[in-house]
Amino acid sequence: MNDVLNTKKIVQDAAAAEKKNQIDAAMQILRSGLKQFPGQQELIIALAQLYEKLKKYPEAHSIYAKLVDKEGKTSPVAALGLARCFLALSRFEQARKLLAPLYQQSPNSAEVLIGLARCAHHRSELADAGKLLDKAQQIEPNNRQARHERARLQIANKEYNDAISTLEKNIDRADPYGDSIDLWIDTLKNQKRELYQREKLREFTRKYPQRPEFIFGLGLAYSRAGEIDNARAALGKVSKMLPGNFRILYELGVVERIAGNIEHSNKLFEQVLELKPDHAAALRTYGLELKYSYGDKEFTRLNTVAADMGSMEIMDQLQIHYALGKAYDDVAEYPTAFKHYEVGGHKKRKQDTFNEQSSARMFEVMKALITKETMSKVGQTGCSDDTAVFILGMPRSGTSLIEQILSSHPDIYGGGELKYMTSAMENIDILERRLKLGDVEAAFPYDLNARYEQRGQWYMGMLKSLAPKPYKRMVDKMPGNFNFVGLIHAILPNARIIHSRRHPVETCLSCYRILFAEGHQWTYNLNELGRYYRRYWDLMRHWREQFPGVMYEVRYEDNVNDVEGQARALIDYLGLEWNDVCLNFYDTDRPVKTASASQVRKPIYKTSTNRWRKYEAYLKPLLNEIGDLVDQYEAELEQSSHGTISCIEISS
Numbered sequence: 001m002n003d004v005l006n007t008k009k010i011v012q013d014a015a016a017a018e019k020k021n022q023i024d025a026a027m028q029i030l031r032s033g034l035k036q037f038p039g040q041q042e043l044i045i046a047l048a049q050l051y052e053k054l055k056k057y058p059e060a061h062s063i064y065a066k067l068v069d070k071e072g073k074t075s076p077v078a079a080l081g082l083a084r085c086f087l088a089l090s091r092f093e094q095a096r097k098l099l100a101p102l103y104q105q106s107p108n109s110a111e112v113l114i115g116l117a118r119c120a121h122h123r124s125e126l127a128d129a130g131k132l133l134d135k136a137q138q139i140e141p142n143n144r145q146a147r148h149e150r151a152r153l154q155i156a157n158k159e160y161n162d163a164i165s166t167l168e169k170n171i172d173r174a175d176p177y178g179d180s181i182d183l184w185i186d187t188l189k190n191q192k193r194e195l196y197q198r199e200k201l202r203e204f205t206r207k208y209p210q211r212p213e214f215i216f217g218l219g220l221a222y223s224r225a226g227e228i229d230n231a232r233a234a235l236g237k238v239s240k241m242l243p244g245n246f247r248i249l250y251e252l253g254v255v256e257r258i259a260g261n262i263e264h265s266n267k268l269f270e271q272v273l274e275l276k277p278d279h280a281a282a283l284r285t286y287g288l289e290l291k292y293s294y295g296d297k298e299f300t301r302l303n304t305v306a307a308d309m310g311s312m313e314i315m316d317q318l319q320i321h322y323a324l325g326k327a328y329d330d331v332a333e334y335p336t337a338f339k340h341y342e343v344g345g346h347k348k349r350k351q352d353t354f355n356e357q358s359s360a361r362m363f364e365v366m367k368a369l370i371t372k373e374t375m376s377k378v379g380q381t382g383c384s385d386d387t388a389v390f391i392l393g394m395p396r397s398g399t400s401l402i403e404q405i406l407s408s409h410p411d412i413y414g415g416g417e418l419k420y421m422t423s424a425m426e427n428i429d430i431l432e433r434r435l436k437l438g439d440v441e442a443a444f445p446y447d448l449n450a451r452y453e454q455r456g457q458w459y460m461g462m463l464k465s466l467a468p469k470p471y472k473r474m475v476d477k478m479p480g481n482f483n484f485v486g487l488i489h490a491i492l493p494n495a496r497i498i499h500s501r502r503h504p505v506e507t508c509l510s511c512y513r514i515l516f517a518e519g520h521q522w523t524y525n526l527n528e529l530g531r532y533y534r535r536y537w538d539l540m541r542h543w544r545e546q547f548p549g550v551m552y553e554v555r556y557e558d559n560v561n562d563v564e565g566q567a568r569a570l571i572d573y574l575g576l577e578w579n580d581v582c583l584n585f586y587d588t589d590r591p592v593k594t595a596s597a598s599q600v601r602k603p604i605y606k607t608s609t610n611r612w613r614k615y616e617a618y619l620k621p622l623l624n625e626i627g628d629l630v631d632q633y634e635a636e637l638e639q640s641s642h643g644t645i646s647c648i649e650i651s652s
Helices: 002-019 024-036 041-054 057-069 076-088 092-107 110-120 127-139 143-156 162-170 178-190 194-207 212-224 230-241 244-257 262-273 280-287 298-308 314-330 334-351 358-368 372-378 399-407 420-425 454-464 479-491 504-512 526-546 556-561 562-572 580-587 610-618 620-639
Strands: 388-391 412-414 472-475 496-501 551-555
Touching: 002 024, 002 041, 002 388, 002 556, 024 041, 041 057, 041 076, 057 076, 076 092, 076 110, 092 110, 110 127, 110 143, 143 162, 143 178, 162 178, 162 562, 178 194, 194 212, 194 358, 212 230, 212 244, 230 244, 244 262, 244 280, 262 280, 280 298, 280 314, 298 314, 314 334, 358 479, 358 526, 372 479, 388 399, 388 454, 388 479, 399 412, 399 472, 399 556, 399 562, 420 454, 420 479, 454 472, 454 479, 479 496, 479 526, 496 562, 504 526, 504 610, 504 620, 526 551, 526 620, 551 556, 551 562, 551 620, 556 562, 562 580
Parallel strands: 388 472, 388 496, 412 472, 496 551
Antiparallel strands: none
């Protein structure tokens, strides 16, 4: 009797510590209790459930397994715990085998019904999953897990607004359902509703200031928006609330990397890897700053973790493939490096949908619809503000380098890669035809039919809100704005537009070797990548022909060979006085939220050109698509080196 009372007291003490976010203390209380009362089922289950809450499912599974006897029998509570672990580890058939007999014993158990619904969902039996959830919610109308699974089902059925509403019922409360927060954030991100997400998270942090989930979510939102000071403050606050949490430490490491604090960032990643040695994203991101060597500690650690890649979730496998690609490139094992990029790209391409026909159609719409003739017939004037500077082109074409040089100037603010222009353009009217850009968060509702001047003013308001003080020039370095050159000129006729160009194969290969945080689905297959590049090439030719003089064009290779000359020409194009600080651009303290975060903080090195030759043997699919464009670009470079054309081309 005393043992039972003591066991209950231990569980209560652990629960009290957990409620105060003292997770390590709760775990120690339970472990000490098991030493005192070994084999006590209540303590074992409490410890396993704590590991579940920490999302350490393999550890939780091994603890639950202690309650299985030699004949494979266990209590319903332990069987349910094992089933939950199997579901979390995507081992759905093993979960179903445990849940099926539990359903026979307890057909009105909401938890069992929800587990079976997840298994049905995994088998794409969505109707059956819906019926199981209906029954579970009839039994327990406010069951948060059932509501969460309902939202997952709505997402599978592409009922995104319904899913967001369902998830918010689990979130807007003092005891939010953590998994629903993650799914809500991902869903809004995929629906390009970042502005809505940030406003709701601000609201939740005001309503529930002691909930770390909301502060963490807001920190992530700030980080993705490039608001580094806000991100650092939010993540730092939640790190104090939950010390030693590897997820928070990882995101802090990402923020410090963007901010240019590479040494501090690496220390945070090292802490993450001490807590979780197989943290795939930390291994990849940390490895970006390393120069791997055979047999060194980092190379050995990465390959040791990779040996168990088959048991990882697919997104972790992707991280490891790209990390291995970088490592084997460092040690000059190019066949192995390229194989990892190829396999990683193939897996990523299967994860993300990419409708190449739809993508190609948008290029054709732009060329057909946005011409000098049509824009003259529109008869609208844009916003006259001349502050904005757009740096655009293909990703990995040198846009970050140009922004870093410009942002070193005291009169120029670098805003990074901003998504505002796409929102400003959505639903824009061109001779009674509305432009639809896809799943973007429109700045103006469709029925408003906002005028071009309004769109330009909205964009400038968003851009200027980022800076702590007024600047003469403010930079938007979103490469994908190359799609909108004619429209940018229409709504902001006095904006400066800089087109960054780089060798076609260097550009494409650099894209291919990167696991992008979001979008860019066309980069993971060499043929699709080549066809996309050709469409980009053709669209830029269209802009030159239709809007001569609007773009200022710079080649990356010229920037490398003549830093000062090119920098002076750029500053002159922006109408500003030269400042020698632009030559020390690598010392400029500002966020860089791209794959070039560390590269632009080093002096320019000429080895960054002509690196693609070491992979040439593997690039036949790409070269088949763009070989003639390579010849054209190399001919330009050859002419330039002989002084027959200017190093910087201005289309005027």
